[in-house]
Amino acid sequence: METTMIHEVTWVGVAIKALIAMLIVSAVAGFGTYIERKVLAWMQRRPGPSHVGPFGLLQLAADGIKLFTKEDFIPQYSNRLIFSIAPVITAATAFIALAAVPIFPDFTFPEWIPLLGGVFVPSIAADIDVGLLFILGAMAAGLYGPLLAGMSQQNKWGIIGAARTAVQFLSYEVVTGLSMLAPIMLVGSLSLVDFNNYQTGGIASWMIWQQPLAFVLFLIAGFAETNRTPFDLLEHEAEIISGFVTEYSGLRWGLFFVGEYANMITIAVLASVIFMGGYSDFMLIPGWLMMGLKVTFFFFLMLWVRASWPHVRPDQLMWLSWKVLMPLALLNVVITGIVVMVTA
Amino acid sequence: MTHTVSAHPYFGIFFLLILTVVSFYGVLILQRFVSRKMARLDTEKLKMSIYECGPRVNKQPNSISIQFFLIALLFILFDVEIIFMFPWAVSFKLLGWFGFVEMILFILLLAIGFAYAWKKGALEWHSIK
Numbered sequence: 001m002e003t004t005m006i007h008e009v010t011w012v013g014v015a016i017k018a019l020i021a022m023l024i025v026s027a028v029a030g031f032g033t034y035i036e037r038k039v040l041a042w043m044q045r046r047p048g049p050s051h052v053g054p055f056g057l058l059q060l061a062a063d064g065i066k067l068f069t070k071e072d073f074i075p076q077y078s079n080r081l082i083f084s085i086a087p088v089i090t091a092a093t094a095f096i097a098l099a100a101v102p103i104f105p106d107f108t109f110p111e112w113i114p115l116l117g118g119v120f121v122p123s124i125a126a127d128i129d130v131g132l133l134f135i136l137g138a139m140a141a142g143l144y145g146p147l148l149a150g151m152s153q154q155n156k157w158g159i160i161g162a163a164r165t166a167v168q169f170l171s172y173e174v175v176t177g178l179s180m181l182a183p184i185m186l187v188g189s190l191s192l193v194d195f196n197n198y199q200t201g202g203i204a205s206w207m208i209w210q211q212p213l214a215f216v217l218f219l220i221a222g223f224a225e226t227n228r229t230p231f232d233l234l235e236h237e238a239e240i241i242s243g244f245v246t247e248y249s250g251l252r253w254g255l256f257f258v259g260e261y262a263n264m265i266t267i268a269v270l271a272s273v274i275f276m277g278g279y280s281d282f283m284l285i286p287g288w289l290m291m292g293l294k295v296t297f298f299f300f301l302m303l304w305v306r307a308s309w310p311h312v313r314p315d316q317l318m319w320l321s322w323k324v325l326m327p328l329a330l331l332n333v334v335i336t337g338i339v340v341m342v343t344a
Numbered sequence: 345m346t347h348t349v350s351a352h353p354y355f356g357i358f359f360l361l362i363l364t365v366v367s368f369y370g371v372l373i374l375q376r377f378v379s380r381k382m383a384r385l386d387t388e389k390l391k392m393s394i395y396e397c398g399p400r401v402n403k404q405p406n407s408i409s410i411q412f413f414l415i416a417l418l419f420i421l422f423d424v425e426i427i428f429m430f431p432w433a434v435s436f437k438l439l440g441w442f443g444f445v446e447m448i449l450f451i452l453l454l455a456i457g458f459a460y461a462w463k464k465g466a467l468e469w470h471s472i473k
Contacts, residue, residue, distance in 0.1 A: 009350040018360045071383035072376045076392040092364040099357045122348045126356030133430055155395045159406040167412050170419035177426040184433040193347050246395050251375040255368060315469030318415065322467045330451060337444050
């Protein structure tokens with residue numbers, strides 16, 4: 001398999017990669033809020049943000065200034081330490097999960113750049129054997145952000161939001177893990193690099209054709225884990241005000257937002273790499289652009305679903321996860337196993 | 345894409361952990377300074393109080409429904425199962441029929457427990473009166 005040259009990675013390359021990944025994803029996450037408002041507005045036939053800057057593009061900067069200059073405010077009776085740590089947990093875990101995800105292809109700095117000339121920057125900040133397991137684990141640790149945030153406040157909406165968060169994340173983590181098992185059985189590795197190399201033979205070799213059920217299950221569970229609309233019960237305004245962010249304001253609230261969008265990008269990248277061919281070139285389009293298009297498609301899909309679907313109820317959410325998706329995912333694993341064993 | 349060789353493959357994770365925690369917490373601290381200078385500070389009693397329906401501050405102990413706890417118990421059962429299945433899935437082709445049948449037996453045992461939980465109504469919301 002390893003016919004091409006194997007690169008030696010230095011800690012400088014890793015550090016640069018981590019820094020670039022964090023900056024790019026933060027920027028995309030910020031820009032994603034603008035895209036979301038604009039796309040939702042167009043789907044509802046209204047102009048959306050249009051006053052600040054050309055096409056409302058500077059809305060993001062205006063929001064940033066507003067969040068930054070708001071009063072730093074912790075309500076009475078809430079646990080001050082946990083209240084201020086919880087948003088950092090959400091944002092940090094979302095970005096740590098990205099350490100094992102290939103964000104963009106590897107490259108080497110040209111020699112003429114001072115200091116950095118010749119430094120090889122890998123495509124994955126941490127090319128570990130247990131990549132997928134680590135990503136699942138890091139995203140699961142992200143549960144502590146909303147949970148602690150809700151528990152640190154004294155109001156009822158916060159506590160209900162925290163309990164809902166725990167139940168929703170825990171239920172759908174089972175589905176995510178089970179839906180990933182069948183592709184892992186086919187590839188025989190947990191590293192996303194191997195997933196990418198498994199699907200280099202054009203569109204016909206994409207995992208989605210071999211594992212359509214796993215793809216649908218993964219996408220549904222991904223929507224639930226990133227708190228997107230059919231399943232956004234954690235902050236369902238009509239029922240529990242804002243759920244776990246009820247008493248948050250200013251930049252602390254903003255960090256929850258950043259973490260949520262970083263998680264959306266992680267899910268979009270994972271869906272593209274595991275099921276849709278990853279970085280393989282498509283005709284004349286280079287791999288990195290192809291990857292960007294796929295991630296954009298999944299991001300758009302999340303907004304599209306938000307504009308078209310109503311919420312589900314909490315009991316429907318549990319019913320869907322435990323009585324429909326979980327048995328289906330188990331069945332998918334068993335069927336995949338039988339097919340692979342018979343054909344091997 | 346190719347695999348990379350590194351003496352410390354987990355260094356990237358450690359670096360991102362430090363980087364994200366320091367930068368996000370740093371931004372929060374920076375915001376505290378900026379807001380103290382620019383925002384209007386106000387410690388009015390109603391504003392500082394717990395967000396509730398009605399103006400009276402009413403501090404009660406918070407408790408949640410036992411139903412959430414049941415789902416969390418179910419999760420422990422099935423997540424441990426999935427952790428068992430990950431290494432099995434990676435070396436699935438090496439293990440052959442033997443490993444496959446073993447895992448089917450394991451899944452069957454769990455399915456019995458799952459059916460029991462289903463029949464007992466642990467999966468239904470508000471089933472416990």
